[in-house]
Amino acid sequence: MKNEKKKHSALHEKDGISPPEIISLNAVEQIQKFRKKQLSSRELIDGILSGNIADLSRAITLVESTNANHLAKANEIINACLPYANESLRIGITGVPGVGKSTFIEAFGKYLTSLGKKVAVLAVDPSSTISHGSILGDKTRMEELVKDTNAYIRPSASGETLGGVARKTRETITLCEAAGFDTILIETIGVGQSETAVHSMVDFFLLLKISGAGDELQGIKRGIMEMADAIIINKADGDNIKKANLAKAEFNRALHLFPAKKSGWTPITSTCSAITHDGIPEVWKTIEQFLEFTKRNKYFFKKRKEQNQYWLLETINEQLKSNFYNHPEIIKLLESSKKAVSTDEISPFAAAQELLNVYQNYKKIS
Template sequence: MEQKYTTSKPSWVPEEKNDKFACSVMGGIEGIKDTTVGNINPALQSGKMKPKKRLVMSEDDYVDGVLKGDRMTLSRAITLIESNSPRHFAKAQRVLQRLLPHTGHALRIGITGVPGAGKSTMIEAFGNMLCDAGHKVAVLTVDPTSSVTKGSILGDKTRMGTLSRRREAFIRPSPAGGTLGGVARKSRETMLMCEAAGYDVIIIETVGVGQSETTVRSMVDFFLLVVLTGAGDELQGIKKGIMELADAIVVNKADGDNLVKAKVSRGQYERMLEYIRPATPGWPTHAYMCSAMEKTGLKELWEVIKGFRENTQKSGVWNKRRDSQLLDWMHSMIDEHLHNLFFEDPVITGRMPEVRGAVLDGTISPTQAVAELVKLFDVERAAHRQVDIFHPEQEKG
């Protein structure tokens, strides 16, 4: 029986191809425009052709591709890093170790702010300006992971249509959640991958509604807080702990009828900052204004960031912060590794259901439960199961 196909077309598809759209719909097989599951290549359906096997990349392929600045290889390398599979974890770490000598040269900028502050629009305008000036810009957006569904929307790239099409730019949305490190490890390692690929400005965007801001602060050189008008009085601002992390505050959407309010808000933030210790020794935090729509204030903001780099490099604060961040990373990896060793230990996993039941029944306290489980945990037994990920051929017997 001949299969009939229906024709469907998304409402947002442009009538003609043009540079105003960041995405488009592929026509697919000629004569077949159905978007349902049954729309497959007839040659595949009849068995005359087999699907191509996905190319399995070696460590050398990843390293060579990233160093050449190939964006497809860089994307696949980041996917390897984000994988929660222990097998992928080991391979990713070996690739990263080989790329490490090519990292550390980029300016790392963290940008945060409440939803609706216009961060993505501002980053696009800011990134386009930097690309026009000859820089290569990588934007890493950290998207919150739902505690209910364990999923992330990862939609920030859609707000950066023009920047995403530039060859000098690379945009990567990443989930904050997941095992083996979450935002702390994966964002750091993704940032290093981008540096090895030749990007000299790394921007990490995060939504200012959780603990990820403190984590991002610990991996960037300059931390920018994007705010809106009507933030409250001076006392309300002092209570916002995130202001203590910022090297600069920028009032966005300073245009049109909102310009006067933006000037008032900037003055309020300046007064707030008088009561807060600067986030970086020797660098006074100030408030600025910009408009992502009218492209105003962005050049001035870039001059502020360059001035920050020059000031802190001369004072030695720049290198001290980088050294401190490396040690913080090492300490967090120790915590993570010990956590994984504990909960993956077969003796612990065998005893855990009974101990949990006793805690829920009120037979023992949580403190007693922890003491019993830690007593059962044998570090030497756990270490015996580990394989040297940097020398996989030397498995421990």
């Protein structure tokens, strides 16, 4: 028995073979050196104005950051880029998930670059309310456009912003315009609330629809339908062409139920296929007609001024909210207020007022 060999379990793990060292120490040193190097505001500004995409991306990252140090640097860059902005056409594109927004944007973007346009796509990706992460997969979906030297695709996480518009999309538009992009396409996630925010930062609002999503009454969504400057029935190809034309007629009838737009423009309904590219040139022709019409009656410039005022107020609201929640005394008191509210010791409204009073008193002292 003493000489009996010890039996091994079927799950016994044999000693493996160590892989050879394949990491280049020189490469590691170069990467670490590159990561440590922080470009100055002036260097980033010069890079953006010269059309350097890497510097544009770095600046957008600073704009989207919640770091207080990054905020000051981002504001400096934005202010320096402002004189070179406002020369682009801003187009908002929305539609429910599954309508083919990414495929349409790729087809439309490729058509615009073939006309000599420089196109920037700002795609807002939804953030999880649980993990707070985002997939940011729009570049993967637009694999042809991403290789186009006259196109730039920037996916951004929606974060905590209601409805899915990235918190700093408005500032990102300014940077892209300063970098020389003359056509900005802003894609929303299409969940309902994001459309209002996008409409407040674009010149032309395009609503994508598909056939079979309901009758004309289903299409009457006050708000999004009233904001749309054009309704495009996508996926009008193959056996779906007849259904797409029927949907076009139904939406045309629905549009007559809405009051006239402030711009005086009558929204146009048409069909297209992002796969076959049929109808894509007609979409651009519609946008050109809209531009000519609204610039002639001065509405285009009036809307731009109203948008600037709107974002002034939005920025103030955002900054006040950020200052409140990051105040040291509020941070200390907020958790105890939450517990008091959850145990019904105090009403949510009274607790909120107490916190606001504390914040105001500390601001007076400081």
